[in-house]
Amino acid sequence: MTTTIESPRAPRTVRRGGVNWEKWGWIYMRVSGVVLVVLIFGHLFVNLMLGDGVKALDFAFVGGKLSNPFWQIWDTLLLWLALIHGANGMRTITNDYAHNRLVGVVLKGAILAATVVLLILGTLVIYTFDPCPAGSPADLLASFCTAG
Template sequence: MNASTLDAPRTPQRRKGSNFEKWGWLYMRVSGVLLIVLIFGHLFVNLMVGEGINAIDFGFVAGKLADPFWQWWDVLMLWLGFIHGANGMRTIVNDYVLNTKVRAALVWIIGIVAALMIVLGTLVVFTFDPCIGVTESSALWAQCQA
């Protein structure tokens, strides 16, 4: 093949090893479907069940975060959402940032920020204690004494 010959359009380029872009593309589709189920389930329970939106207050959130089912529901939503968003931002950066060093720096920043937010969010969900800092003058005093 000489320099003036081009491959036919859509000729598959075979590379050895894992195809990160393919897995990223597949992740976006699967996580998108799961996020739709998780988000609409979250909205339905919070806005439609029981007293609806009128029931949402600190006690409602504290009650949900005390239940392991809802902890894992929220953590799964958090993880999928942040990774989905970070992967989307990575794709945008790869498409539009031409300078390779700037692109690499931005992709690293996106990954670090997403990882940090996932860790912090997970810690909040699993270590949430509504009784920290409650005093006798607080409205939560009676519930925290039980």
């Protein structure tokens, strides 16, 4: 029994015109990976190394951080880049291992739906978070909030 391996120089099938989504997905993974390293290490450094370190992380710390527009944008970039990066990786795994077309479509649809829902919810939390909501009972508010 002999096995024939196709020559790596064999002519490829001609690709139709249009956007090469696989190429742009590959480029996105590299660029977003580099940016994510900076965002993640910046996030960890500020949260764990500056100030009082881990013991300073509490509701007040998060509330103060999310009230600053700089950190809102930082966290939004981190959220969006990480979720899309992860979803693109899952899409690639699905392309590699889902050999049935219907299964591939269902899995990629589920990945897309989960990503969109998490992006919307996460972005809403970042921009609408209020540690001291108006009209809340004083016993339910954090200690740094003024009742009233």
